[in-house]
Amino acid sequence: MKNKQNRNKNSKFDRKASLVRPENKNQKLVLFNKPFDVLSQFTDGDGRKTLADFIDIKEVYAAGRLDRDSEGLLLLTNDGKLQHKIASPKHKTNKTYWAQVEGSPTQNDLNKLIKGVELKDGPTLPAKVMIIESPDVWPRNPPIRERANIPTTWLSITITEGRNRQVRRMTAHIGFPTLRLIRYSIGKWSIDNIENGEYKLVTPNK
Secondary structure: OHHHHHHHHHHHHHHHHHHOOOOOOOOOEEEEEEOOOOOOOOOOOOOOOOHHHOOOOOOOEEOOOOOOOOEEEEEEEOOHHHHHHHHOHHHOOOEEEEEEEEOOOOHHHHHHHHHOOEEOOEEOOOOEEEEEOOOOOOOOOOOOOOOOOOOEEEEEEEEOOOOOOHHHHHHHHOOOOEEEEEEEEEOOEEOOOOOOOOEEEEOOOO
16 A cells, blocks of 8 residues: 555656756857847848847847847847746846936936836836946947037936836936937846957856
């Protein structure tokens, strides 16, 4: 009787174990520093620049997206679970952007973003926002349009959402349109030591 109970327990354990996906030993994560005017996809029927012009690793897909007119970190992976975890708003992954805005926002202006602002698709969650010195980044091609009599300011903005063009809409909402937008980091990964237009292959769980 005891042996039969053990066999039943073992069979239940075996059934549960079979439902767990095996570890993906070939898991890949690509950190790409996307240039301006490049699509976050590998193909395009209109002849525009895509990821295929820069990345020669097979079977990796973008985790989330980065607009054509934005620059900086784009993550790509061949692991569906990791892709979903990075891209899903449910996981509230921190994303830090460097935004060059037109004008000189005050702390009172920034406090609106910190508390959250009301956009057309609903209120934003509180953000971390601060004025920073001009970051040491690559020149954009083509350069932004600057007006001689209006200064620009660099902001560091950290959000956990991923709405369409959210950072640009947030700064425009408080009266300071974004002229240039660079995504610096997603979670623990950043563009540190990755030249614009280059990528780095890393181990996802390290």
